[in-house]
Amino acid sequence: MTDHDFKIDELVDGEELTDKQKKIIISAIESFAEKGYSATSTSEIAKKAGVAEGTIFRHYKTKKDLLLAIVAPVMAKFVAPFIIKDLKKVLDQDYEHVEDFLKAMLENRREFLIKNLPTVKILVQEIPFHPELKELFKEHIGLRIYERLEKLVEHYQEKGQIIEIPAYSVFRMTFSAIFGYLIARYMILPEAEWMMRQRQSGQSSSSCMD
Amino acid sequence: MTDHDFKIDELVDGEELTDKQKKIIISAIESFAEKGYSATSTSEIAKKAGVAEGTIFRHYKTKKDLLLAIVAPVMAKFVAPFIIKDLKKVLDQDYEHVEDFLKAMLENRREFLIKNLPTVKILVQEIPFHPELKELFKEHIGLRIYERLEKLVEHYQEKGQIIEIPAYSVFRMTFSAIFGYLIARYMILPEAEWMMRQRQSGQSSSSCMD
Amino acid sequence: MTDHDFKIDELVDGEELTDKQKKIIISAIESFAEKGYSATSTSEIAKKAGVAEGTIFRHYKTKKDLLLAIVAPVMAKFVAPFIIKDLKKVLDQDYEHVEDFLKAMLENRREFLIKNLPTVKILVQEIPFHPELKELFKEHIGLRIYERLEKLVEHYQEKGQIIEIPAYSVFRMTFSAIFGYLIARYMILPEAEWMMRQRQSGQSSSSCMD
Amino acid sequence: MTDHDFKIDELVDGEELTDKQKKIIISAIESFAEKGYSATSTSEIAKKAGVAEGTIFRHYKTKKDLLLAIVAPVMAKFVAPFIIKDLKKVLDQDYEHVEDFLKAMLENRREFLIKNLPTVKILVQEIPFHPELKELFKEHIGLRIYERLEKLVEHYQEKGQIIEIPAYSVFRMTFSAIFGYLIARYMILPEAEWMMRQRQSGQSSSSCMD
DNA sequence: CATGAATGAGGTTTCATTCAT
């Protein structure tokens, strides 16, 4: 599934980007993640990217367009593994138990998150402030994924592995638990380096919970 | 424990605040929570508070001082319940099992979070961008709480209720799980109203997981 | 009637303008008249007025607001003499013949134009490019004056002094003739100093046609 | 005399203009007339013309060159009818009375103006702001026409049809009257569609004064 | 204490123009 991400990576990022455009994107990601969208100035991005300020606006009509150009692909990539055709069957045969499914999902999305840490950080930080982002998120996650997961929940409920409560409650709880954990673990805690008194480095441990 | 919060409330918030000062704080909280610190202008806050632009700076030397004046108290209130003297004994007698302790803590901090939603939102949103905030957080949470919790972990480890891994690992996992959940459940999901297709209202359910 | 203009002058211009505001208006009039609205930069106006650029925007939210603040009063002043109550009677007794009325009007508005030359110039130059200006003009000139003049035309038609064609045709012809003349004479020709080979100066001659 | 205009049309406009050049000119005329020279951007012209931004500058070194390329021909065309050799004789035999001459001139130049409305509009709008334009105008109108008209005035003064005042005064008055009228009638009034309550359409009436 | 006019640095964006392709 990882290679899935990869192909989409190429499709979305590599598509027809001039050299300077790439530099702009990279610089913007760095600065947005570090200081936040509002607190980052376009002149700063330009300087870091080694281009003239005007160049940014040739490629992205506004500063917000630049934000969207950064954040939209990570949404697309985020949903990719859920879009596999006939999801139900595939999962059915792969994962007898919900726990297996959840484990796999956690693992899979954790990898994704680590690989796209700064971009996801920007997305999570900025989503509350930009209606456009909310809309994008709704389209990608809401309308595309939610209904698939709903079926999935019902499937496992039929198998008696999930209690009989509304699917959206299951979803809400699961989402809060899994993504809450990922966000806290990889995006909030790492800022608090002071906590790491013993082992410093972020060993790419593969255990599910560390 | 709720009344505990309350006393501190008075101590910190009510202490010598002029009428205009209160209006400023309220307006600032509203705007910061809605648009973020950087994207909120002081003139906007002044207008919403019904005071002159200069008045803000009479009370808070800089815009960042205003942010700190808002965010510092919620940190203080957040740690309050952990500061009870002789925490060990108290907890020891109250909670035979870790699960009970965790349940109580989750419940207690959930109440706190709900009561201070906008302010906590601001704190969580802005902490990554302001070294001063990180420092404050470190002082409050890090140095005051962490060592207490460490002892607590060791206490439950001695009782055989927690496996023998470094205390900081236990802390990290627990923190990620509990606060990740709270953040996702109360600060991220509520933005996505679209998800609520069936039951709309946020019934103040008291079950631990909803 | 001249003193009429004057009182309005005070009312509109002098009303509550800070010292710097006046300087800004004066500088803006000068620059707009000389180079046109679009070709004049706010920084230029600020420099000429001896104020910071930000000061302009404290008083006029946008550059266009500044233009309107300059141009709106001259419209108001322009219509003033037509707003005298019971216009019909007054004119009736004053001017037996249309020619007398037209002469008086030409003379009167000529004085006005000369006294407000730069501002009127700006108005005439910019009106084609700004829908807001057109709207203002329509309100002031169109709806207020046109109907009064219509009655006037009918009045003189009854007296047999104007041929029986639609009032708006009379108005259009008269307006074109009188104001076309004034514009050409006082706003276009003076730019062509080369033509004045003999007598240079613009003596404030009072003959009706010179 | 109309066909006169035509030949010059070909001479000036058609001379060696590539397809793209024509499109650029047409787009520029449209935009300049609508928004003014300063408020029109070259990129806008390029887009409207369907050419690359750089293409404009391949043909016209600067934006102002483009303006001149548009405005210079209409000046040339404007003077054309006055340049007929032996003007004096021709006019002498054609028009016994000044009134006839003026009538013919008004009629003739009105046709010209209507046929070239957008370009003349640009010329009239921009002339006050561009010394180069004033210079061009002076060369064309001033030095070429003025002296011819001076003779004409003297001719009619000798015939006793014009009072004995300096020729330049006659010229000024006549110019103001005729061109003021044309400008007001065809370039200012048409912007005020609100005035046309009765007859909407601009019937190409041929009466001298409508 | 409170005000709000004033500031000037800095923000985003536009624009005429150049130049390698």
Added chain:
DNA sequence: TATGAATGAAACCTCATTCAT
């Protein structure tokens, strides 16, 4: 010849902050 990416100066405008009243 035509293109359009790149430029950087300058445009309009915002903002946190100061200070005389």
